[in-house]
Amino acid sequence: xxxxxxxxxxxxxxxxxxxxxxxxxxxxxxxxxxxxxxxxxxxxxxxxxxxxxxxxxxxxxxxxxxxxxxxxxxxxxxxxxxxxxxxxxxxxxxxxxxxxxxxxxxxxxxxxxxxxxxxxxxxxxxxxxxxxxxxxxxxxxxxxxxxxxxxxxxxxxxxxxxxxxxxxxxxxxxxxxx
Amino acid sequence: xxxxxxxxxxxxxxxxxxxxxxxxxxxxxxxxxxxxxxxxxxxxxxxxxxxxxxxxxxxxxxxxxxxxxxxxxxxxxxxxxxxxxxxxxxxxxxxxxxxxxxxxxxxxxxxxxxxxxxxxxxxxxxxxxxxxxxxxxxxxxxxxxxxxxxxxxxxxxxxxxxxxxxxxxxxxxxxxxxxxxxxxxxxxxxxxxxxxxxxxxxxxxxxxxxxxxxxxxxxxxxxxxxxxxxxxxxxxxxxxxxxxxx
Numbered sequence: 001x002x003x004x005x006x007x008x009x010x011x012x013x014x015x016x017x018x019x020x021x022x023x024x025x026x027x028x029x030x031x032x033x034x035x036x037x038x039x040x041x042x043x044x045x046x047x048x049x050x051x052x053x054x055x056x057x058x059x060x061x062x063x064x065x066x067x068x069x070x071x072x073x074x075x076x077x078x079x080x081x082x083x084x085x086x087x088x089x090x091x092x093x094x095x096x097x098x099x100x101x102x103x104x105x106x107x108x109x110x111x112x113x114x115x116x117x118x119x120x121x122x123x124x125x126x127x128x129x130x131x132x133x134x135x136x137x138x139x140x141x142x143x144x145x146x147x148x149x150x151x152x153x154x155x156x157x158x159x160x161x162x163x164x165x166x167x168x169x170x171x172x173x174x175x176x177x178x
Numbered sequence: 179x180x181x182x183x184x185x186x187x188x189x190x191x192x193x194x195x196x197x198x199x200x201x202x203x204x205x206x207x208x209x210x211x212x213x214x215x216x217x218x219x220x221x222x223x224x225x226x227x228x229x230x231x232x233x234x235x236x237x238x239x240x241x242x243x244x245x246x247x248x249x250x251x252x253x254x255x256x257x258x259x260x261x262x263x264x265x266x267x268x269x270x271x272x273x274x275x276x277x278x279x280x281x282x283x284x285x286x287x288x289x290x291x292x293x294x295x296x297x298x299x300x301x302x303x304x305x306x307x308x309x310x311x312x313x314x315x316x317x318x319x320x321x322x323x324x325x326x327x328x329x330x331x332x333x334x335x336x337x338x339x340x341x342x343x344x345x346x347x348x349x350x351x352x353x354x355x356x357x358x359x360x361x362x363x364x365x366x367x368x369x370x371x372x373x374x375x376x377x378x379x380x381x382x383x384x385x386x387x388x389x390x391x392x393x394x395x396x397x398x399x400x401x402x403x404x405x406x407x408x409x410x411x412x413x414x415x416x417x418x419x420x421x422x423x424x
Contacts, residue, residue, distance in 0.1 A: 011246040018238075018250050022257040029261050036268035044271060 044114075045099075049075055049084040052101030052110035056081055062174070070163035071170055072097075082109060083174065085167050089159035096156060100164065102171050108136045108164075132157060141168040183308050190312025197320035198369040202288040206280050207321060208358040214337045217325035218318070219273045220280060223262050225314025227284055228293060229307055230258040235298040236306035242299075251294045256285045289317060320365070327361050328352045 049059055059075040067074070073086040082103040089096045097115035102108060111133045135147040143161065150157045196202045203224070210220040234254050235242075242250045263281055267274045274281065284290065293313055298306040330336050332352030334345035351357045 011243040014242055015246045015249055015253070018242075018253050022253050025257060026260055026264075029264050033264040033268040037264070037271075040268065040271040 045073075045086065048086075048099040048112055048114055049101070051112050052099045053077060053082055053084045053103070054101075054110065055103075056084070056101075059084060064170070064174075067170060068166040070166045074170065074174070076174075080104060083171050085170070086114075087163050087167060089156075089163040091156040091159040093155065096159060098160065098163075100167050102167065106140055106168070106171070106175075108139050111136050136164070141165075141172070183305065186305055186308045187312040190309060190314070191316045191319065193373075195316040195320055195369065196289040196292075196313050197317055197324075198366055199373070200289075200292075201366070202292060203317060204362070206283065206287065207324065208355065208362060209280055210277070211321055211325040211328050211358060211361075212332070212353045213276070214322065214325045214329050215273065216276050217321035219266075219270075219277055220284075221314070221318025221321045223259075223266065223277070223281060224284055224287060224289070224317050225311070226262055227255065227258045227287075228290055228314040228317075229310035230261075231255045231290055232293055232298040232306040232310035233303055234258075235294045236301060236303045239299045247299065248291075248295075251291060252285070255290055255294070259284045289313060324358075324361055324365060327365075328357060332357055 046059070050056060056077045058078040060078055062074045062076055064071075064074055070087055070089055071085055072088050075084045075086075077083065082101060085100045085102070087098050087100050089098070095115065096113070098111060098113045100108065101110040113129065113133070132147050132150050136143070139146045143164065146161075147157070148161070190196070194200055197204075197207050206220050206224070210216045231251070231254050235251055238250075238254075259282065262284075263274075266277070266281065293309060297309045301309070326336065330341055330344055331349055333350070334341055334348035349357070352361060
């Protein structure tokens, strides 16, 4: 009877012990890796901001209450050359992440996709991505002259466009408040 | 003894190459061979996980009950994958980005679970480590061969550096999915041709013996199955005789 109970319990005990040891090991590795990961993510964000606002000398993060859902973070260029925004847009299939630079004249200085799905050329916006992004450079609040929608990625391109409208509105509000 | 270890190592590297002979791990092979750097990252990550999981599973083989062995293996493999993932994210963020979802998918890579089930649970720690190293390097070698062909001929670059002539005259489809299958097929054909001289391709470690349906399979052409059925029949007869005697 005792042996039977032990035989029944042994698999559960072994699996539980393996899970606990694994969790402990991961906690230790995470303790060392987490600060480095955070730094890597921060460096990556800063590098992206430099790409979308190439003439920037430095950035200062602005804390904004009631920002639109599409705006994750807003950075002001320290010498007043514009704003850089970390944006997110829902296409219905994927969450798209991108960085947007708006210069002091209220025109788009740069746009860069940062989410993995759309950063390469494999799917979604695919090979049309560079053309799509380039069409927005120098475009103002009305987005006139830019590519409206991309075939096979109509929802993604529409979501990006809609998020840009939010970004322009927010930047206008910031300028007005400044 | 030394020869035995060398044989285990070479088996994974060439004789039973996981990608080109056993045709395992096809998903990362096709997805991560558009660039040499991506292939190198995937190969090294999988090798580290293979060695680690093989060693731990082999060390715990007498403690893990058969009934929960697969969940235990998955937990162990997932732990190693997460460790590799965290370290890569921390120290090689660009490579981590490039690998995307395929890094996490190493957990369900057939090669790793296959080696745990077929080798590590039946052999000692050192042999399992050598097997993990051989299979991992075999996987890496196959990925690098395929990535070199696809990147040079498909994109005109090698590890991101432009290759003269091919930069102008390249075949873009090779970097897409159909090109991946094409190159994969050609490499397997070349491997089969090379192995033909040694009496054809042998897939001993991953043949009927490891099949979950092995006990019910009646495939007469497989000598291992005939042995298994004979053994099962003998066992059943012995069991019946013992019961009758009792």
